[in-house]
Amino acid sequence: MHRLTIPEEEYMLSGHTACLGCGATIAMRYVLKALGKRTILSIPACCWAVIPGVYPHRNLEVPLLYTAFEVTGAAISGIREALDVMGKEDVNVVGFAGDGGTADIGLQALSAAAERGHNVFYIMYDNEAYMNTGIQRSGSTPMGAWTTTTPGGKKRMYKWEPKKSVAEIMVAHNIPYVATATIAYPEDMISKLRRAKEMKGPKFIQILSPCPTGWRYPPDKTVEVSRLAVQTNVFPLYEVVNGKYRITIKPKNPKPVKDYLMMQGRFRHLTEEEIARIQKHIDENWKALLKKERCSQED
Amino acid sequence: MKMILTGNESAAWGARLSRPKVVAAYPITPQTSIIETIASFIANGEMDARYIRVESEHSAMAACIAAQNTGVRTFTATSAHGLALMHEMLIWASGARLPIVMSVVNRAMAPPWSVWTDQLDTMAQRDTGWIQIYTENNQEVIDSIIMSYKIGEKHNILLPSMVIEDAFILSHTSEGVDIPEQEKVDEFLGEYDPAFKLDPDEPAGFGSLIMPEGPYMEFRYKMALAMEDARKETGEVVKEFNEIFGRNYSPFVEEYRTEDADAVMVVLGTIGSTAKDVVDNMRGEGYKVGVARVRYFRPFPVEEIRNIARKTNMLGVADRSYSFGPGANLYAETKSSLYGFTDIPVKNYVMGLGGRDITPKILEKVFKDMLLISKKGVVDKEVEWVGLQGDERWS
Numbered sequence: 140m141h142r143l144t145i146p147e148e149e150y151m152l153s154g155h156t157a158c159l160g161c162g163a164t165i166a167m168r169y170v171l172k173a174l175g176k177r178t179i180l181s182i183p184a185c186c187w188a189v190i191p192g193v194y195p196h197r198n199l200e201v202p203l204l205y206t207a208f209e210v211t212g213a214a215i216s217g218i219r220e221a222l223d224v225m226g227k228e229d230v231n232v233v234g235f236a237g238d239g240g241t242a243d244i245g246l247q248a249l250s251a252a253a254e255r256g257h258n259v260f261y262i263m264y265d266n267e268a269y270m271n272t273g274i275q276r277s278g279s280t281p282m283g284a285w286t287t288t289t290p291g292g293k294k295r296m297y298k299w300e301p302k303k304s305v306a307e308i309m310v311a312h313n314i315p316y317v318a319t320a321t322i323a324y325p326e327d328m329i330s331k332l333r334r335a336k337e338m339k340g341p342k343f344i345q346i347l348s349p350c351p352t353g354w355r356y357p358p359d360k361t362v363e364v365s366r367l368a369v370q371t372n373v374f375p376l377y378e379v380v381n382g383k384y385r386i387t388i389k390p391k392n393p394k395p396v397k398d399y400l401m402m403q404g405r406f407r408h409l410t411e412e413e414i415a416r417i418q419k420h421i422d423e424n425w426k427a428l429l430k431k432e433r434c435s436q437e438d
Numbered sequence: 439m440k441m442i443l444t445g446n447e448s449a450a451w452g453a454r455l456s457r458p459k460v461v462a463a464y465p466i467t468p469q470t471s472i473i474e475t476i477a478s479f480i481a482n483g484e485m486d487a488r489y490i491r492v493e494s495e496h497s498a499m500a501a502c503i504a505a506q507n508t509g510v511r512t513f514t515a516t517s518a519h520g521l522a523l524m525h526e527m528l529i530w531a532s533g534a535r536l537p538i539v540m541s542v543v544n545r546a547m548a549p550p551w552s553v554w555t556d557q558l559d560t561m562a563q564r565d566t567g568w569i570q571i572y573t574e575n576n577q578e579v580i581d582s583i584i585m586s587y588k589i590g591e592k593h594n595i596l597l598p599s600m601v602i603e604d605a606f607i608l609s610h611t612s613e614g615v616d617i618p619e620q621e622k623v624d625e626f627l628g629e630y631d632p633a634f635k636l637d638p639d640e641p642a643g644f645g646s647l648i649m650p651e652g653p654y655m656e657f658r659y660k661m662a663l664a665m666e667d668a669r670k671e672t673g674e675v676v677k678e679f680n681e682i683f684g685r686n687y688s689p690f691v692e693e694y695r696t697e698d699a700d701a702v703m704v705v706l707g708t709i710g711s712t713a714k715d716v717v718d719n720m721r722g723e724g725y726k727v728g729v730a731r732v733r734y735f736r737p738f739p740v741e742e743i744r745n746i747a748r749k750t751n752m753l754g755v756a757d758r759s760y761s762f763g764p765g766a767n768l769y770a771e772t773k774s775s776l777y778g779f780t781d782i783p784v785k786n787y788v789m790g791l792g793g794r795d796i797t798p799k800i801l802e803k804v805f806k807d808m809l810l811i812s813k814k815g816v817v818d819k820e821v822e823w824v825g826l827q828g829d830e831r832w833s
């Protein structure tokens with residue numbers, strides 16, 4: 140007999156308007172399964188502002204406040220305070236925003252909400268570019284990627300800067316819970332959401348959500364791409380509970396980053412040297428993370 | 439209870455008496471003492487509200503929107519750059535049909551930096567779907583905040599309101615104010631009864647994507663009807679308020695000695711009190727002049743302006759801001775209200791920008807210019823800038 144680790148309840152109905160193979164849609168489904176019915180969502184401008192459907196249709200069975208692009212941190216603060224003042228402390232308040240709405244235009248409001256310590260969840264579904272507007276670079280776009288605003292061209296104008304680590308920025312806010320997750324590891328994601336649910340204060344979870352349309356891979360490969368991101372150490376899965384790091388999935392024999400890159404059209408232009416540079420960057424990040432885990436666990 | 443209060447303290451009292459449950463605010467001169475006063479009310483247990491110390495005015499409005507949509511009354515305050523930063527969320531608040539009330543202290547926009555009074559900040563927001571009321575004294579500030587909750591929260595209206603006061607002339611000037619009794623305000627406003635809210639027991643979505651054939655246009659049409667309802671209901675609410683609290687506000691335009699006037703000056707805010715003083719003096723000398731102080735700029739008092747035009751031979755419109763191209767906004771609205779109803783001359787006097795003093799002497803000269811035009815029946819120059827450096831005509 141198997142123990143069911145993923146709740147059976149569905150709060151995301153069929154009939155969404157996302158692209159085939161959308162990782163962000165899978166992320167939402169698990170988030171709602173983990174948090175349950177007594178949840179209020181706030182969603183800014185992003186793909187997920189469109190995915191629930193066109194008025195009057197909505198594929199989510201929880202209350203949903205659509206807001207402007209840069210205000211998720213402020214909006215969840217407002218909902219939380221209003222609920223608390225009405226005595227509805229049991230309701231989960233969840234900001235569900237893209238990487239652009241989190242790492243870039245919404246960072247200010249997020250930082251302020253985290254610093255003020257509201258009892259909220261902030262989920263950054265990270266598809267590593269502005270997808271709603273057609274694949275433009277964000278601060279969360281990884282090194283070497285093609286986007287429509289880093290189109291390569293004769294000058295090889297790709298996104299050469301390293302991906303901004305919003306999770307680390309959130310750790311620096313001294314909030315109770317920060318974690319990374321991805322859709323290929325639903326049990327890991329759900330256990331993180333459940334742990335976060337037990338905690339009071341701001342909870343931040345960054346969910347890598349592959350996007351076949353923007354990353355240029357066939358839509359049936361979403362889970363595979365997500366899994367490879369972890370197995371190559373490109374996107375390590377970890378949590379930081381009250382400042383203590385714990386890597387939740389440690390690949391025994393990490394695969395070469397090249398395997399991950401070559402699956403995706405957005406990286407297909409990369410030369411061997413460039414791939415080597417990215418590999419080095421990923422290795423350094425991984426080592427640094429191991430050190431953080433070791434140091435923060437020491438007492 | 440009588441107290442000596444600044445305009446900003448009056449605004450804080452107006453908020454306190456209306457019992458908002460969430461206040462989200464960010465400091466900016468000359469508004470700051472409103473939110474400081476509210477902070478101390480809350481800190482001393484005199485006001486029972488959550489206070490969200492946001493990192494920007496954009497977030498202040500976003501937090502008020504989210505809280506109000508969750509089902510509670512909210513309040514915030516700002517000025518100039520803060521209001522401009524809010525612009526996106528102002529349209530959101532009205533489009534979401536949330537009767538938020540906000541104090542706005544009129545301040546000049548940079549560059550160059552200036553903290554003094556100037557109405558460009560609120561004029562630039564006139565198309566955001568907010569009810570806008572310009573006040574003339576501290577009593578009107580406190581009373582208007584209370585009335586704004588009452589008007590905005592009616593289920594056929596559901597629109598947010600800006601209660602506007604001039605920087606320093608009101609915000610930092612103390613005068614005697616009659617504080618309405620809390621029990622009477624409670625009875626007047628009643629419990630906040632949201633028309634809709636975010637509620638896990640009745641899940642609904644607010645603000646989703648809509649196609650051109652979906653009811654976007656109908657939502658906007660309903661807002662237009664709501665603004666017309668606000669026009670109708672404001673009269674009732676002001677009348678009720680006058681009776682309960684012993685005031686005598688006229689709802690949309692305060693007319694001062696306009697009967698038999700040869701020329702009437704149309705003004706907003708504190709220019710009104712100076713102008714009324716000048717009118718008294720000039721009437722003593724036999725000049726037949728009057729003042730029409732417009733209180734509500736949104737909805738704009740079209741009928742009231744037409745009625746005033748029927749009684750007089752000339753309107754001079756004093757604006758404390760400018761719209762580059764057509765001339766200032768109060769002038770443009772006044773003229774468009776009159777088009778086809780009368781052909782009396784209307785002239786725009788632009789004055790007091792960046793807080794430049796508008797003295798009785800200046801206004802007396804403006805009135806005399808108006809009387810001259812009234813006699814001639816034609817305007818010499820449609821838009822006149824009054825009190826520019828080196829221009830001796832008005833000083």
Ligand SMILES: Cc1ncc(C[n+]2csc(CCOP(=O)(O)OP(=O)(O)O)c2C)c(N)n1
Nearest residue numbers: 184185186208237238239240268269270271
């Ligand atoms: C103030 C503002 N600027 C720009 C936009 C246009 N816009 C809408 S969604 C979007 C990109 C969203 O990117 P992200 O947050 O990564 O979410 P995704 O679309 O990738 O899911 C942009 C630029 C906007 N809605 N508001």
Ligand SMILES: [Mg+2]
Nearest residue numbers: 237238268269
């Ligand atoms: Mg994105």
